[in-house]
Amino acid sequence: MPRFAPRRIPLPRAFLPLRHGVFRSLWLATLASNIGGWMQNTGAGWLMTSLDPSPMMVSLVQAASMLPVFLLALPAGALADIIDRRLFLIGAQAWILAMALILTALTMTGNIGAWGLLALTFAIGAGSAMNFPAWAATTNELVPREDLVGAIALNGIGFNLARALGPAIGGFAIAWAGPEAAFALNAVAFLVLILALLLWKRREAPGGGPKEHLVSAMRAGLRFVSASPAMRAAILRACTFFLFSAAVWGLLPLFVRQQLGLGPQAFGLMLGVMGGSAVAAGFALPALRGRLDRSGMVLWASLIGAVSMALLAVAQHWALAALGMLLYGASWIAAGSTLAAAAQLAAPGWVRARAIAIYQLSFFGVMAAGAALAGWLGGRFGVPLALGAAAVGAAIAAVLVRRWRIDSVAVAQTPATVAAIPQPEAPADELRPVLGERSGRVLEVVRYRIDPAERAAFLAAMQEVRRVRLRSGAEDWRLCEDVAHPERWVELWAVASWTEHLREAARLTDSDHAALARAAALHRGEPPEAARFIQVEP
Missing domain, CATH: 3.30.70.100 (Alpha-Beta Plaits)
Known part of the structure; x- marks a missing residue:
């Protein structure tokens, strides 16, 4: 009888970057570490409610995890450019693993206090802040250029999956064995990532002249960004998008409680709808890229985000609110992954990590400012008006900045x-x-x-x-x-x-x-x- 070779089922376009073995293993390991990170945040917030239940101390847990991004993004990017990126990533994960183990041990023995929890949360956040620009700059080394945008979108999908799964798994772990169980699982997750990085045989990067020092490397990164129209355009488009869309993050708890009159279960449902929409949109992005360039993708994502916030502004029923969050999640992943890809493509290898660090620092900063501004407007004029103002501002800003294009044009060289x-x-x-x-x-x-x-x-x-x-x-x-x-x-x-x-x-x-x-x-x-x-x- 004739023998037939088994037919290989082609991967969906959204999964094509997973063809590359090193990217696949590191993506899966990073997914595990991101899930562990969300479990850690859940466990830390819950533990603080028993150590010091004041609203200020509980809110400081989130602040302690995010503050290192503002303090360390640029030096982290510079270090990731001037030393071996693989070793730098291993060092960052090892630091997070050590801090997670210390936190686990202190919690298990009952020797952790409120300020000690904040200090260790800050230390873990510092490791994550060191990791962000290095990992983003590494994506270019793991996939060919034609798969880069898809790989960045998959990174966004992985982040949203982790955001959906991590708190849920962390909640079950806390109920089963206490916050120390969530901390221990976080440590295991980072151990998995360290093993994946150790197995990665990174190719030697081509020589880029004499080695740089940290301060001069940071100055060079700032000069590069200021003189690069493509980087400036990516940062400008990102700042205008995240400034207004951050209103949802800042107002969502109040929106659910005051405008919808619902409880924490509805709050979790809204976050789940947004996360699921972001994952689904990430899978659909490859098909859309054949019809829209990067500038057009960000413009339409910004306009859809404005529509989503307008729906939330007028919503009085959970169904319309869920539709708004569905559109919001799709716009978030479409704009975020496209802008991240534009920033990476605009920066050559010698400066990529620090340029991405400046890009991340910019949009993290405007997100904080946007959420604070939305909170002030919501407290003074009400949540619906604040969301409506954000929707109008997002639409106007998207149209005004559309001429700053983020599409790179290759120049032939002979x-x-x-x-x-x-x-x-x-x-x-x-x-x-x-x-x-x-x-x-x-x-x-x-x-x-x-x-x-x-x-x-x-x-x-x-x-x-x-x-x-x-x-x-x-x-x-x-x-x-x-x-x-x-x-x-x-x-x-x-x-x-x-x-x-x-x-x-x-x-x-x-x-x-x-x-x-x-x-x-x-x-x-x-x-x-x-x-x-x-x-x-x-």
């Missing part, structure tokens, strides 16, 4: 265009001993000869050159025109040291090279002259 970039002479032998981290500022100069008829084209090309120099490390940049000879131009920029100059050259991407080549192509005559000077104190 060896010929690389060769056209001006190259300075090698340093003189007698000066080599002073060229290093303490050389003082380095002034770099390129002289151009431009046909006056092409002045406008040259100025347009130099606008992008300016951004290239600032993104790659320049502290200052100038373009000067000779008043006696309009065809003569001088480009000047300064970096902190010779070592920083070497890093600058290693940071240039293909699109950066192409931008520099376009400017050099407008030069007439011999190739543009490039030179480097070190600052000397007389």
Whole structure:
């Protein structure tokens, strides 16, 4: 009889990133750790109600878990860029595991107090804050570019699954064996993630010039973001979306209690509807991406989010409120995963973790501000009016910022265009001993000869050159025109040291090279002259 090979069932498009074994194992392990994290939060909040049941102390549990994000996001991103990312992630998980074990032991022995619980909650939150930008920047290494957006959406799906499952499992664990059971299960979950990271054989990253120090790495990350239109657009679009949509997070408990007149079960139901909708929308996103670009996806998600908040503003029955939360969950995952993908694609490997950290810091900040503003409006004018104002603001803001596009455009690069970039002479032998981290500022100069008829084209090309120099490390940049000879131009920029100059050259991407080549192509005559000077104190 003829033998037939078993037919392989193709994966749904939303699951395609799981084809890649390392991403699959780390995604599953991260899902387990996220579930453990939500169990930890549930156990800590419940334990605080017995240690010190005052509303202030109970609310400080959540604050202690989130505050480290504001304090540590940027240094965490810088560290994840300048040391081996796999080892950094293992170290962060090991820290969380150690703190979780200490918390478990102290709770089991009855030696934990209210302030000790807050301190250990803060310590666990610090480990999570260190983990966030590193894990986000690692996704690019685990899947090819065509699967990146899907992988980020799966990360969002995993987070929402954990948010739905973690508190429920934590509640059962607390009822079964007390808060220490939730803390112990959290430790086990992070142990699983550590094992998955140990099994990951990360490929050696290509050299990116001399190693950076923490402070200079943070400065370089801030300069990159400020000079990157794509990153600025992603941050702006994220801030406008999360500022207004945070109203739901800030007002949902009051909305359920006061506007619907329902109890905690309805509150849990609303959160479950939102989480389930976010998961379902995450599975539908791959099909939608074939019809909408990233900018369009965020625009429509923002408008749907505005509609959802408008429905909540007028809802007096749980069914209409559930519909609003359904739309809200879908808009949240669609906008959040798309914006995260845009931020990751806008940042090259050498700065990716710290750029993502700045992106995360920005939207966490506006979420806190948005929730606080919504709470103030709700207390002064009522929950319906506050939600309605958020809906109107979200719709107006989405339309106003739509021209800041977050779609990256790849620029072709050929060896010929690389060769056209001006190259300075090698340093003189007698000066080599002073060229290093303490050389003082380095002034770099390129002289151009431009046909006056092409002045406008040259100025347009130099606008992008300016951004290239600032993104790659320049502290200052100038373009000067000779008043006696309009065809003569001088480009000047300064970096902190010779070592920083070497890093600058290693940071240039293909699109950066192409931008520099376009400017050099407008030069007439011999190739543009490039030179480097070190600052000397007389």
